[in-house]
Amino acid sequence: MSSVKKVWVFAEKQDALAQLCAGAAQLGQEVSAVVLGTKDEAEKMIKLSADKVYWLGNPKPEKMLEDYVETIADLLKKERPHLLLIQPSKRGMLIAGRLAAGLGTSVLVDASELISADESIHSTHMVYGGAAFRKEKALTETTIATVGAGVYTALPEDPARQGEVIEVAFVEPAIKIKRTGKKVKESVSVNLNLAKRIVSVGRGFKNQADIKMAEELAGLMEAEVGCSRPVAEGLNWLPIERYVGISGAIVKPELYLAVGISGQVQHMVGISQSRVIVAINKDKQAPIFKQADYGIVGDLNKVLPLLIEKFKARKQ
Amino acid sequence: MKVIVCYKIVPEEQDIVVLKDRNLSFDRAEWKIGEFDLNAIEAGMQIAGAAGGNVTALSIGGKKLESSKLKKAVLSRGPQDLYLVIDEQIGEADSFLTALALKGAIDKMGSYDVVLCGEGSSDLYAKQVGSQLGQLLNVATINAVSKITPDGDQLIVERTLENEVEILEITLPAVISVTTDINEPRIPGMKEIMAAGKKPVTQWSIADIGLQKSAKSTEIISTLAPEQADRKQIILEGESEEVVEKLFENICSELH
Numbered sequence: 001m002s003s004v005k006k007v008w009v010f011a012e013k014q015d016a017l018a019q020l021c022a023g024a025a026q027l028g029q030e031v032s033a034v035v036l037g038t039k040d041e042a043e044k045m046i047k048l049s050a051d052k053v054y055w056l057g058n059p060k061p062e063k064m065l066e067d068y069v070e071t072i073a074d075l076l077k078k079e080r081p082h083l084l085l086i087q088p089s090k091r092g093m094l095i096a097g098r099l100a101a102g103l104g105t106s107v108l109v110d111a112s113e114l115i116s117a118d119e120s121i122h123s124t125h126m127v128y129g130g131a132a133f134r135k136e137k138a139l140t141e142t143t144i145a146t147v148g149a150g151v152y153t154a155l156p157e158d159p160a161r162q163g164e165v166i167e168v169a170f171v172e173p174a175i176k177i178k179r180t181g182k183k184v185k186e187s188v189s190v191n192l193n194l195a196k197r198i199v200s201v202g203r204g205f206k207n208q209a210d211i212k213m214a215e216e217l218a219g220l221m222e223a224e225v226g227c228s229r230p231v232a233e234g235l236n237w238l239p240i241e242r243y244v245g246i247s248g249a250i251v252k253p254e255l256y257l258a259v260g261i262s263g264q265v266q267h268m269v270g271i272s273q274s275r276v277i278v279a280i281n282k283d284k285q286a287p288i289f290k291q292a293d294y295g296i297v298g299d300l301n302k303v304l305p306l307l308i309e310k311f312k313a314r315k316q
Numbered sequence: 317m318k319v320i321v322c323y324k325i326v327p328e329e330q331d332i333v334v335l336k337d338r339n340l341s342f343d344r345a346e347w348k349i350g351e352f353d354l355n356a357i358e359a360g361m362q363i364a365g366a367a368g369g370n371v372t373a374l375s376i377g378g379k380k381l382e383s384s385k386l387k388k389a390v391l392s393r394g395p396q397d398l399y400l401v402i403d404e405q406i407g408e409a410d411s412f413l414t415a416l417a418l419k420g421a422i423d424k425m426g427s428y429d430v431v432l433c434g435e436g437s438s439d440l441y442a443k444q445v446g447s448q449l450g451q452l453l454n455v456a457t458i459n460a461v462s463k464i465t466p467d468g469d470q471l472i473v474e475r476t477l478e479n480e481v482e483i484l485e486i487t488l489p490a491v492i493s494v495t496t497d498i499n500e501p502r503i504p505g506m507k508e509i510m511a512a513g514k515k516p517v518t519q520w521s522i523a524d525i526g527l528q529k530s531a532k533s534t535e536i537i538s539t540l541a542p543e544q545a546d547r548k549q550i551i552l553e554g555e556s557e558e559v560v561e562k563l564f565e566n567i568c569s570e571l572h
Contacts, residue, residue: 091477097444097446098451104533107411128439132541135539136537138533139535174454177458179482180483180484183481254571280563293548294563298554310564
């Protein structure tokens with residue numbers, strides 16, 4: 001039996017909360033979900049392996065999720081769980097940090113693995129742009145960890161499960177941030193994380209117009225177009241949703257074709273799980289070649305047109 | 317408007333060497349300002365440019381911070397002065413201890429309107445210090461800010477979340493963490509680098525800021541490079557028809 005008793009979960013989205021619930025059930029003896037949502041959503045968490053639900057009530061349009069930090073902080077101090085798992089969305093990261101600081105502790109961030117060992121929680125997460133994985137352990141009574149999508153798989157609903165839903169009174173925050181408006185994010189709908197093939201462009205492209213070649217090749221290969229950070233941030237040649245790397249998309253396609261990308265560590269961490277890596281770069285010393293399966297040391301402006309011709313011929 | 321910009325110095329990623337036992341060596345690493353902190357420094361300069369006021373830079377860390385090159389690197393980007401808290405043990409501080417040290421320094425520095433942090437440090441990328449610092453200072457705290465517009469005694473900011481951008485009014489003082497695409501950080505010229513050498517630098521120890529060597533809340537067990545995937549390493553040279561044909565065949569052999 002695990003030495004960790006009370007594990008709590010909190011997430012912005014219900015599907016993430018269900019995943020964290022499953023993880024909490026593996027790690028601890030008693031699972032509690034902190035839920036801002038409808039009563040039905042709160043009760044659903046019992047079926048998804050929570051023993052208790054701390055129900056913050058129905059969402060209110062005038063309140064931000066962050067307005068509940070004081071309410072959750074009070075609960076933590078009163079109930080003293082051993083572990084709180086939080087979804088690392090932008091809001092989740094802010095809330096995790098504020099709760100941790102309130103308790104006088106750090107956050108074990110972006111845990112790819114959590115285990116309970118010698119009376120404490122051990123986490124594994126990526127550091128130095130993916131150059132290494134760090135194992136850390138928490139030394140405090142309550143540990144806060146953020147766990148991303150895919151680490152745990154949600155359990156199927158069990159309608160027979162019984163649990164308790166506890167309604168929690170709202171604690172008014174001392175400092176309020178006023179939301180005056182919302183804009184739909186200008187974004188293209190790309191999901192590089194799920195792409196099977198990716199043709200990715202980097203600074204080796206000297207003109208924005210040349211990216212057309214990569215787009216044409218991607219079309220022929222039935223691939224998505226990705227890019228390195230400077231192409232999306234700085235040059236703004238491609239939307240940010242196409243950026244692959246540590247602070248962008250972490251991809252795992254069957255085939256990743258990097259064109260004009262030197263392969264800095266921050267980029268490589270985003271692509272290291274690709275099954276096959278192909279590189280085209282004119283610099284023989286580019287680090288990308290050290291981690292490529294296939295490659296050409298050559299000028300992309302000469303190689304790409306030839307490659308496009310060959311894929312066109314193959315289609316016919 | 318009195319702006320404080322926080323930054324961390326980090327080892328140059330390309331200089332990190334993976335040893336045989338998969339530990340990392342930083343012995344040959346150059347140190348630099350964290351890449352994402354450059355956005356915080358630039359955002360500070362733009363706020364002061366728009367609203368008037370001044371920008372002070374602040375960092376905590378080990379002895380590497382004393383390098384005059386690194387001091388010039390931050391001051392040449394615009395801040396009028398620099399505060400450093402230097403202690404060898406604090407170089408490896410976790411996010412809470414880092415936030416606590418920054419709070420200690422800021423309390424001692426006096427009044428401020430805005431503290432800016434980057435999205436995360438480019439070495440550990442925990443994306444935590446700004447949120448924790450704001451809580452410790454007990455002021456308005458927000459992250460993921462992609463646009464800042466000064467408006468009288470408050471700031472109007474845009475915050476870029478996963479699926480939407482929200483517009484917020486932030487009362488001051490506040491701690492704000494900015495995104496990596498909020499601006500294009502300036503590249504200082506020779507004139508700015510020369511002038512940076514003359515700007516005042518205040519150096520404190522952790523005792524000066526009243527920080528007890530408090531117990532760490534986390535302990536590092538190990539930091540090891542991942543086992544590398546075996547790659548085929550079939551690299552050709554040149555742009556001839558034959559070379560491209562070979563690459564084409566190689567790619568096709570992997571497409572199912």
